[in-house]
Amino acid sequence: MIDARNNTILTLDCSYSYDSGDVKLVIRWFHNDSPEPIYQWIPESNIRYVGQLIRPYFDMNFTINDDQYSKYRALRLNIISLRQEQSMIVVPLSLSGNYSCVISSIANQDSRQSQMIIYVPPSLFQFHFVESSADQFALECLVQDVYPEPRMIFIQQKNYSELSSPSSINVTTINNCQNEIVNHHHHHCLYSAWFRRPIDTILMAGTIYECRIQLYGTLYVRKKRIKIIFPTNKRPKLVDLPIESQSMLNISHVILCNLLQGTQPVHFEWTKNGQIIDPDHTKATNWKIDSTDNFSMLTIPRLDQYDSAIYKCIARNAYGYDSTTTKLRVQEKPILQKLAESVVLVANRTHVIFCTMISGSQPVFFEWTKNGEKISKSDQYKLVIEESFSALTLKRLNADDSATYTCLVKNAFGQDQTSTRLLIKVAPKVTRFHNEIIQPKDSSFVLNCAAYIGSHPLRFRWMKNGLTIDKQSMHLDRIQIETKHDYSFLKISNIELNDSGNYSCTVINDDGFDAQWSLLQVQESPVLAKLYSKNEQTKGSDIVLTCNVAKGSKPFRFQWFKNGVELSNTGQSTIETKDIFSLYTLRNIDSNDRGNYSCVVTNKFGFDKLWIQLTVTVDAAKPNLNKFPASEIKLWVDASYILPCSILSGSKPIFFEWYKDDHKKLSSTEYKIDNHDTNVNTCIQNDESPILVKVYSQNQHEQTKGSDLVLTCNVAKGSKPLRFQWFKNGVEVFNTGRSTIENKDIFSFFTLRNIDSNDVGNYSCVVTNKFGFDKLWIQLTVTANQNFVIANDAPRLVEFKNLYSQPMNSRFVVNCNSFSGVAPLKFFWTKNGHSIPQSSDSRIKIDVDDDFSTITIKNIKIDDAGNYSCTVQNRFGIDSQWSMLQVKDPPKINKNVIVDVEPIANTFQLLSCSIISGSEPVFFTWLKDEQPLRETSNLKIEINQQFSFLKIQTTNRNDSGRYACQVRNAYGTDSMIFRLNVKDEPKLVPLQKRLELVDKSTFSALCSLASGSSVFFEWMKDGHKLSTNTNIRIDNTDDYSLLSIKNLAITDSGIYECIAKILMEVHRHPHNL
Structure with missing residues (x-):
């Protein structure tokens, strides 16, 4: 900052360092945001450029040092010139601003910036007493030749508080003075500010008044003071009232105010909490004020709680005033x-x-x-x-x-x-169920669904596999459902296999729901297929005994016994066990293997047993060969020779084999001998074509529908290798989804699972080797079990995921797969118990195949939430699975509303909070200044699932604050803030009722708010709106309006009225001039 009166020369320097690498050095100065430099110097060519802004003041001869690369880096400005003919200082004020110095070379660049402010202190600064009257005095402050425009403040000694001063300063013009820069220079102006004060505001010891000037944008401050003293013995002096007094409700109370000294006449005045107690108030409340020359007495005939206040007695005369205060507390019950x-x-x-x-x-x-x-x-x-x-x-x-x-x-x-x-x-909560319950057939199944918490009334709903359990529609007297206040139980007597399933209990009230489920598995003891009880086998043959479970609940345990002693694997025998059958193989049997063989199968619900009586018979006669003619025969090359091999005895049919040097030779009828055929020839007889064990008596076998069947084809004797084939009704069968064929060296077994009526037919096994073949056949019949529904006949579905929680507009896909069940299968989809037709919505697609069905919903919406169940049905039963879809949609509040609200006190106010989206149920909460709101007689809250209203019946200042509407659901929250600012009705400080002034004087009236805010003011004279002109000035703010009339004339007499307006409210105060 530059004081223009005390600084005539200004130097702006930009110091820098450089080295030999800094070639092409350039120094540039910039002013404010101008892209053009005001000064540029290139040391290597010693070229300087000076811009128009500083050219009139620039010293071309000035050097900062003798270095050829830095001597012209600085700016020397002669900023003051004196015009003697006008006796005025001309200051280049346009030089104020931001200066930037930029140093650059080919290799580097750097810059610095600084601000310069040029100001002109005043040549004249006076503060003096202007005039006084009987009850007022005036002070004036003068400032001349100053820049920038000064701010003038008046300060009073008491509390050193700022006095009310004119919002604009009277300016005396010299040479058409304007508050602006013309041709870079400032004109000369005279500023004058003054104010009037009541004489009774002067303290007894005198009051100090101060005029302070400040120049905008600078640190420049100057002040002058005046002390005004008036005679103190003529001013009134009161006896101090007690600081505080207490009284009871409904009694009379008197406050006495005594004058100690003061020149008459003395006038008394009373205030309550700063408000004058006028005759209208005393008349309305029956209060009484009795005043004499030496005292004043305020009488309150009957105290109430509103009379607790601060009371002040004021005594005034022509020389000043005095006051004394007391605080009255009226005691009352809470x-x-x-x-x-x-x-x-x-x-x-x-x-x-x-x-x-x-x-x-x-x-x-x-x-x-x-x-x-x-x-x-x-x-x-x-x-x-x-x-x-x-x-x-x-x-x-x-x-x-x-x-x-x-x-x-x-x-x-x-x-x-x-x-x-x-x-x-409170939403209900249900005691936890066991996830899986396994019970035997014909037992009783009981589930207790107890709600340990939850608001009443409670509603219970039982479901099996996602379908509501309806005792009447299911026609089952075995089902019993009993519901009480807090619980419900389900009982099923004599449970059967088709009672297996997912049982769920849902408890619902108005605040939510809870559910538990248990998977019931009904199991039964095993039942074996009774294939045979006797078996006769030839000595030296092999036998395979089969133990096949027709029905029963897995897992099974198989055991084999001979004459009551448990068997195990040995070198001669093996035991092979699968999930539903077990095989016992005994090789090269002899007479010691005779006996009673039994198979025992068990599960956790029981056991079954079958036995076979094995008998062993003697072998047929073995063949005996005649001896060869000689043990050694010598022949010539290319000779022919017939070597006979004949049987002496033995059972037919008979098969011959020839060997050379123990290796089997070709079976041709003639064999040419050459000189390499010196060898030993052997003839071996073998009559072992395959012979099968006839397991099934009368070639008949009956099996229950839905059970599993294992057929065994066991070779009693025969030469290996053996080849096995299985046929049904003469057509060869192979491995399929339900049937498997497993071949061993001496036996083969055919497994057929989940048999039904289509499996009825003639099944045969054919075994062959190079010497012959054998065959056995069985006629299979399938019977229905009226008392037992086979689980594998009725369809079974893969278990669903119980809950899907997905966001809006995502894709919901559920696959309904049947892993068992007899075709044809029919699939049905429901939502919340209602059928879903495929054509109901283009977003919904249902695909159906032989063994599965899929439902797909694209772009899911809130309404898509619910319980989706898939039911599959055939002629043997049904199965169902369900999934609950929750669509995640957090609430979203409509925020396109006014949030800054400024109502007037004693009016109705409504705050509205509505949601534009969100999953139900939603819950609204209102808060004020972070604290929850509750309803009162003046505040009501209305709530539904779409909006909430906050209603304030009659507003007051205490209702101002920060209101928050919060809405939440299971997936999120949203909130919205309202700022409520209740404005008081405007009340004006009363104006002086009557005022007499002299011609050509100046009049000022201040119209200020005693309460309320943000109003606009109007002035009226004799009922007509007052407009400004050269003599009348009106300065308005949000809190007050100042009317100034100079050069008063007779025509200015009249009733002046100040009006404060806010919305439709109008408040007036007249002033008789």
Whole structure:
């Protein structure tokens, strides 16, 4: 900052360092944001450029040093010139601003910036007393030849507070002075500011007044003071009233104000809380003010709680005034603001009950009770007690918090209490079920569904595989459902296999639901297929015994016994066990293998047993060969020779084989001998074509529908290798989905699972080797079991995922797969128990195949949420699975509303909070300044699933604050803030009723707000709107309006009225001039 009166030469320097690498050095100066430099110097060519802005003041001969690369880097400016003919200073004020120095070379660049402000201190600064009258005096402050425009402030010694000063300063013009820069220079101006003050504001010891000037944008401040003293013995002096007094309700009270000294006449005045007690007030309240020359007495005939206040007595005369103050406290019993009769709340939230005392004398004591029992501070309850209110906080609300809560307040003069009933809305919770229950057939199945928490009434619903259990429609007397207040139980007597399934219980109330499920598995003891009881086998042959489960619940355990002794694997015998059958193989049997063989199968529900009596017969006669003619025969090359091999004895048929040197030779009838054929030839006889064990008597076998069948084809004797083939009705069968063929060296077994009527037919096994073949056949018949529904006949579905929780507009896909069941299968889809037709919505697609069905919903919406179930059915039964779809849609509030609200006091106000999307149920909560709101007689809250209204019946200043609307659901929350600023009705400070002034004088009237804000003012004269002109000036702010009239004339006499307006409210104060 540059003082233009004391600085005529200004140097701006930009110091820098450089080295040999900094070639092509350039120094440039810039002013403010101009892209053109005001100065540029290139040292290597010693070329300088000076811009128009600084050219009139630039010193071309100035050097900062003798270095050829830095001597012209600085700016030397001669900024002041004196015009003698005008006796005025001309200052280049346009030089003020931001200066930037930029140093650059080919290798580097750097810059620095600084601000320069040029100001002109005043050549004249005076503060003096102007005039005085009987009750007022005036002071004036003058400032001349200053830049920039000064701010002028008046300050009074008392509390050193700023006085009310004109919002604009009277300017005396010299040479058409304007408050601006012309041709880079400033004109000469005279500023004059003055004010009037009542004489009675002067302190006895005198009052110091100060005029202070400040130049905008600078640190320049100057001040001058005046002390004004008036004679003190003529001013009134009062006897001090007691600082505080107390009185009781409904009695009379008198305050006496005595004059100690002061020149007559003395006038008394009373105020209550700063407001004058005028005759209208005394008339309305029957108050009485009696004043004499030496005292004044204020009488309040009957005290009430509103009479508690600060009372002031003021004595005035022509030389000043004095005042004395007392605080009156009217004692009374406490009165509480009534709580809402009942409040409905949601569980697991925090709730605060506010107990507010609207009147009553301190000290007071608060106490809380719940259903008549005193509440103490604990983890569950938080108590806050202040001077005029108490707050009870209940944390994590639950059903036990539903009760009547009472707030009691008492003091020495009485007590009051208020109560509210809290009703906690709690969603039900069900005692956990066992996920899986396994019970034997013909037992009783019982499930108890008990709700251990939840608001009543409760509704119970039982389902099996996603379908509601309806005793009447199912025509089952074995089912019993009994429901009580808090529980329901399901009982099924004599359970059967088709009772297996997923049983679920859902408990519902108005606040939510809960569900539990158990998977029931009905099991039965095993039953073996009785294939044979006797078996006769040839000595030396092999036998395979089969133990096949026709029905029963897995897993099974198989055991083999001979004559009551358990068997195990040995070198001669092996045991092979699968899931539904076991095979016992005995090789090269002899007479010691005779006996009773039994198979025992067990599961956790029982056992079954079959036995076979094995007998062994003697072998047929073995063949005996005749001896060869000689043990050695010598022949010539190319000779022919016939070697006979004949049988001496043995059972037919007979098969011959020839060997050369123990290796089997070709079976040709003639064999040419050459000189390499010296060898040993052997003839071996073998008659072992295959012979099968005839397992099935009468070639008949009967099997229950839905069971599994294992047929065994066992070679008793025969030469290996053996080849096995299976046929049905003469057509060879192979491995399929339901049938498998497994071949061993001496046996083969054919397994057929889940048999039905289509499997009836003639099954045969053919075994062959190179010497022959054998065959056995069985006629299979399938019978139905009327008392037993085979699980594999009825369809079974792969278990669904119980819950899908997906966002909106995603794709929902559920596959319904049947892993068992006899075709044809029919699939049905339902939502919440209602059938889903495929054509109902283009977004929904249902695909059906032989063994599965798929439902696909694209771009899911809120309405798509629900319970989706798939049911598959054939002629033997049904099965179902279900999934619950939850569509995640957090609530979203419509925020296209006005959030900054400024109502007028004593009016109705509505705050509206509505949601434009979100999954139901949604829950609204209103808060004020972070604290939950509750309904009162003046505040109502209306809530439904789409919007909530907050209604304030009659607003007041206490309703101002930050209001928050919060909405939540199971998937998220949203909130919106309203800022409510209740404006008081405007009230004006009364103007002086009558004022007499002289011609050519100046008049000022200040119209200010005693209460209220943000109004606009109007001035009226004799009922007509007053406009500004050269003599009349009106300066308005949000809080006051200043009317100034200079050069008063007779025509300016009249009734001046100040009007403050806010919306439709109008408040007036007249002033008779």
